[in-house]
């Protein structure tokens with residue numbers, strides 16, 4: 111029985127790719143494990159392996175073809191002795207079935223980055239950069255890398271350590287090129303020993319070095335949280351101000367896609383509970399750059415929460431020699447008069463899209479991007495709520511004791527008389543993150559929920 | 571497809587081939603492994619082939635977008651879990667990392683349920699809520715499936731604590747990688763296990779890499795069988811590509827535990843053919859290295875050669891095994907493709923009892 115080889119996907123979100131080259135020719139014998147072809151997308155290249163043996167009877171998509179849809183038939187493998195011509199005729203371009211594709215995506219040459227929701231709306235940095243500043247378009251990934259590289263050039267005490275940060279160039283490719291520029295003394299691959307290397311870095315910071323600790327994801331920082339809180343956050347206080355800890359703990363935080371409960375958690379509220387820590391969570395490339403530079407220079411321990419889904423999103427970044435943003439300052443991402451939506455990090459994606467939709471329904475929302483969770487710029491939130499009289503918070507984290515709960519409490523204490531409706535919270539559902547695609551969608555907030563909740567507080 | 575656990579304990583073999591003093595020095599290389607009987611070779615072949623075909627199919631289904639997130643394949647390492655399983659008794663517990671499909675199949679968990687979990691369907695072993703890295707079976711005494719590197723080591727030590735507490739004669743088999751072996755909690759576990767003489771076999775699956783980091787770039791002591799020396803835990807290095815060597819060592823280790831002598835470390839020297847997960851560039855090793863392993867040390871090919879040469883099985887007989895295994899895997903794939911997603915109400919279930 112001939113078997114069809116289909117165009118593989120290297121992530122559930124990949125829709126098409128280029129067929130770069132064939133490594134076997136028509137008529138070649140192939141056995142399980144042989145590499146048949148190379149496939150490229152903008153993010154990665156991948157080898158297509160045979161998992162059955164036979165003869166590569168027919169190549170249906172020639173090398174060099176662009177934009178081949180996933181699951182299109184690209185070749186046919188025949189058992190020895192089977193006639194090729196018969197098969198080509200007998201091979202209608204049918205929908206793929208799981209049992210008919212003898213290929214496997216084997217080796218991919220870049221991390222499979224989940225395709226992203228469309229980008230957060232244009233960055234307005236006019237108040238934070240000199241008039242006439244040029245902007246360049248960068249992904250958040252590049253902006254973070256540049257921030258670290260600039261600070262490492264500027265200050266020899268800054269170094270980075272973590273799993274796969276050096277030779278592998280970062281599990282999510284944030285440290286790309288740093289080993290090449292700064293060498294292995296300053297770009298340090300660690301064993302998988304988060305509690306150990308976090309503690310080691312805190313010790314180094316006590317002496318005045320300025321470590322950047324990359325956690326492959328913040329889920330794994332739970333192994334190290336004792337050092338982040340008990341050692342890094344509290345030592346200045348316990349030493350009567352003698353001994354500081356200038357350190358940045360950074361890495362992707364929150365849900366990625368389809369990686370289930372242990373790998374999908376938002377720690378914003380957790381770290382924001384701790385006196386002695388600063389907690390930053392940028393939503394776009396420019397903020398990521400300006401705030402990471404500020405975090406590295408800051409003499410205190412900073413927990414810098416990134417988001418995997420935002421890494422690939424591009425935005426304008428000011429073209430300045432030294433673009434540093436203040437920690438602890440929120441940004442009004444969109445001004446409005448009817449209701450205040452407060453969010454941060456990936457939550458801004460929902461907030462801004464909801465605001466667009468609401469404006470088409472005649473509701474003019476002001477959207478505040480907190481950017482820093484601790485210390486929180488509650489003054490900016492209060493000023494807005496005093497104007498609008500209504501507030502909805504948006505985050506992917508869980509509801510109880512979440513960031514939205516804190517905002518709600520602060521507004522109640524300090525702007526109660528201005529409120530025309532209760533403060534409402536949009537959060538991730540109060541469940542561990544499920545794996546199944548449909549359940550995962552249900553567990554996360556939606557733009558629709560934000561729209562409906564805003565309408566409710568506007569009594570519409 | 572049940573994989574019945576072997577009921578005998580092979581105590582005879584175990585007691586003759588290990589001296590406690592010798593093993594205490596760690597790193598003991600075994601002499602030639604005990605040969606398998608014909609039935610044992612057939613069984614090992616079938617079990618390993620089933621895991622391999624299952625994993626190949628999972629890779630394929632990932633390529634088709636049916637499986638999402640992280641998916642870590644076990645291809646190349648099959649002899650480890652099959653050899654261990656052949657030495658276990660019913661009731662012995664197994665716990666491992668996210669690279670868990672092979673372990674579940676060897677434990678006798680239903681390939682349909684495993685595959686349907688990979689596709690996130692309601693018939694999956696965790697009802698679609700756990701995914702590739704998080705599956706469990708009380709019935710088969712399989713305790714997961716853990717996504718946090720090293721976490722299964724204290725958990726598995728706890729299973730052994732319970733065995734001793736209940737005096738049930740069972741042994742806990744705890745698998746972890748060369749990378750996980752550097753986590754601090756591993757050594758906290760070793761200390762308690764020896765201190766309290768817990769019946770636990772630590773199986774370090776040294777496949778030479780932790781993601782893109784080779785053993786020598788991450789480990790000061792690369793002989794993992796010696797990792798228990800300062801706790802007085804005996805250890806052995808084992809050819810983890812030879813299922814007979816694995817079974818032999820497993821017999822010794824498990825017997826040691828059952829005799830109440832405490833924990834035992836087995837470093838299984840093995841190799842993963844595929845990338846760390848589906849999205850691994852695998853630039854950290856050469857294609858030649860992989861090819862050489864596949865050609866010279868493949869665990870399945872070794873048994874296949876014995877079946878043909880020593881046991882004079884015909885090619886047709888082997889083809890029949892292949893066909894049977896393929897049918898099981900195809901059935902699993904079909905089920906996992908067509909089974910519906912979980913009911914939306916499942917989002918809110920199983921959070922508290």
Ligand SMILES: Cc1ncc(C[n+]2csc(CCOP(=O)(O)OP(=O)(O)O)c2C)c(N)n1
Pocket residue numbers: 273302304326330333667669717718719720746747748749750751775777779780781846
């Ligand atoms: C605490 C923790 N840190 C990091 C990771 C990310 N990670 C997943 S697998 C892995 C490599 C583990 O290698 P090894 O223990 O050798 O097992 P193998 O994958 O080779 O089976 C890493 C770093 C994680 N899941 N958990």
Ligand SMILES: [Mg+2]
Pocket residue numbers: 747748749775776777778779780781
């Ligand atoms: Mg490994």
